[in-house]
Amino acid sequence: MANNYRMVAKTLFGFEEVLAGELRRLGAIEVENGVRSVSFSGDKGFMYKANLCLRTALKIVKPLRSFKVRNEDDLYDGVKKIRWEDIMRVDSTLAVDAVVHSEKFNHSLYVALKTKDAVVDRFRELKGKRPDVDLKHPDLRINVHIQKDICTISLDSSGSSLHHRGYRTATNIAPINEVLAAGMLLLSGWDGQCDFLDPMCGSGTLPIEAAMIACNIPANINRREFAFEKWIDFDLDLFEKVTESSLNKVREFHHKILAFDKAPSAVRKASDNVRNANLGAYVQVSQQDFFKTEKQGEDKLHMVFNPPYGERLAVDMQDFYGNIGNTLKQEYPGTEAWLITSDMEALKYVGLRPSRKIKLFNGRLESRLVKYEMYAGSKKAKWQPRE
Known part of the structure; x- marks a missing residue:
């Protein structure tokens, strides 16, 4: 299918097989289990359906690019090469989340900052101005994952974790996720x-x-x-x-x-x-x-x-x-x-x-x-x- 692309659904430890089963029943193809994650293929409509219906997913991310990183310059250059102008407007806001499992990079906040710099610098060079950062309600949430020397840049399609269903306004002392x-x-x-x-x-x-x-x-029908x-x-x-x-x-x-x-x-x-x-x-x-x-x-x-x-x-x-x-x-x-x-x-x-x-x-x-x-x-x- 020409309109299909790879996505990753993140989950809790022990639910990988359950989530894979949910994805298959919804109609996902090329479903592969990872650790606390399941990758799959689908189109834009399926991405909407996955966010709306999956019960055991915490987030659905859409990978844009993976590349090798040996140092911070590799990270900056790799992020800057992405055509961000096709993905967001210059007057949009962004936020960056980073997860790092690497000997070369050990500070996720620094990785997030370097990624943000690359995005806004590309806009500044192309448009003469740059997008602003909004950590709480950004127009685009960018996800950075570094595993050893491989960096994957993804778009977070969910926003706040999908366990925020929207129905629970009152919680007890020890609420369950x-x-x-x-x-x-x-x-x-x-x-x-x-x-x-x-x-x-x-x-x-x-x-x-x-x-x-x-x-x-649907699990997230009450989400705002x-x-x-x-x-x-x-x-x-x-x-x-x-x-x-x-x-x-x-x-x-x-x-x-x-x-x-x-x-x-x-x-x-x-x-x-x-x-x-x-x-x-x-x-x-x-x-x-x-x-x-x-x-x-x-x-x-x-x-x-x-x-x-x-x-x-x-x-x-x-x-x-x-x-x-x-x-x-x-x-x-x-x-x-x-x-x-x-x-x-x-x-x-x-x-x-x-x-x-x-x-x-x-x-x-x-x-x-x-x-x-x-x-x-x-x-x-x-x-x-x-x-």
Whole structure:
């Protein structure tokens, strides 16, 4: 396809395969996994769709040029050779972000500054004046990535990280990143085919993301803006068509999504965020202490939650995690329960053997997403000899 070009979707550690699957389902071609990233090919409309619909992407960048750099002059010259006048206007604003993994370059701010100098110097020589810098709301955000001696210059099509979905105005003490929440749900196999419970919902991120997955609602439909909307080649008609097409794929959901928290403040915040996401018809938030609840009905239940780790919320780990195990074992038969924690010691107190453990990071905290299968009756009762 003549109009296709390479792009890179950035993500969190452990979600590369999930993101690659999302990209393929959306229609991306030439999908290749990297570390915390997935590269792919698509056209301009697909770039719009990727930003709008991907649940586990943090950013979508469009590489312009890669070149070797041995010193700062190579960096300056390589950036200056790019035809910036075809990409932005002289009266536009810009900002530069740099990520550096190199022995020759060890200061990302200096790399960003040198890149900015090259761009504005090219304009000054061509037009007699230069674009201004605007770090908060630039018309063009330039991404510099130096890996050893290879420098890649890209355009950031997303702007602020795509985990800023636009629905969360109220947060609790330890809110979970929306991309982390969506990735956990997709790794857990959540597909909207049964009831869902987050028994410690905080500000409601997991149940909101669960509802959006169940109904196939575009992840970033509530966002106010994407960086590509300020690009000089932005096609509003195309963006509106992509948005309309994505919304036409929304489906009905015929089960319950329940969100518990024992703190009244958390319940208020979660309720506000559910309302902001226009999901009040799907997510039921209630003030309940999980340890005093029991499963309602005989049907299968899918549970995903982010209990306190002791990092930002003080709890007695042995008692708390012991209660999680007891409640699951005694009150929640027929449940597939997933939880994330960075406290590996606390997992021992659950008293249940996890059937899966997946390494993830919650911020900078190395964590584990673990799965517990609560059978309805004993495992023996589930097994039947062949006749």
